Amino acid sequence: MTDRILLTRIAVYAYHGIHPEEEKLGQRFYVSLDAGLDLRPAAEADDWKRTVSYDRLAKIVVDVSTERRFALIEGLAEVIARQILASYPQIHTITVRVEKPAAPIPTILDGVAIEIVRRRDG
Secondary structure: OOEEEEEEEEEEEEOOOOOHHHHHHOEEEEEEEEEEEOOHHHHHHOOHHHOOOHHHHHHHHHHHHHHOOOOOHHHHHHHHHHHHHHHOOOOOEEEEEEEEOOOOOOOOOOOEEEEEEEEOOO
């Protein structure tokens, strides 16, 4: 069984996309994380130092999303996943979901999203 830390729909305003107007105007994106790790040591000790800081995970999302421009939200998700796995050895699985509610698609829809799952090697 895997314990999980979930961060849901972190909102960022950024300039990702393949169209010139996306680079110029920007738009809102939502990023959600599902981090798999063993939370028992933190829970049993009731000690925040034995878990992964939620605010630091959120900061990685905001920093990667706003400091760099990606043509694809897949690329954004990949870099977020890599950075989280590199920063927190106790996380063995990370799922990153990126939602793009204002995707420039000529149809009526609530948005588009991608989701990637990355596991630590070994």
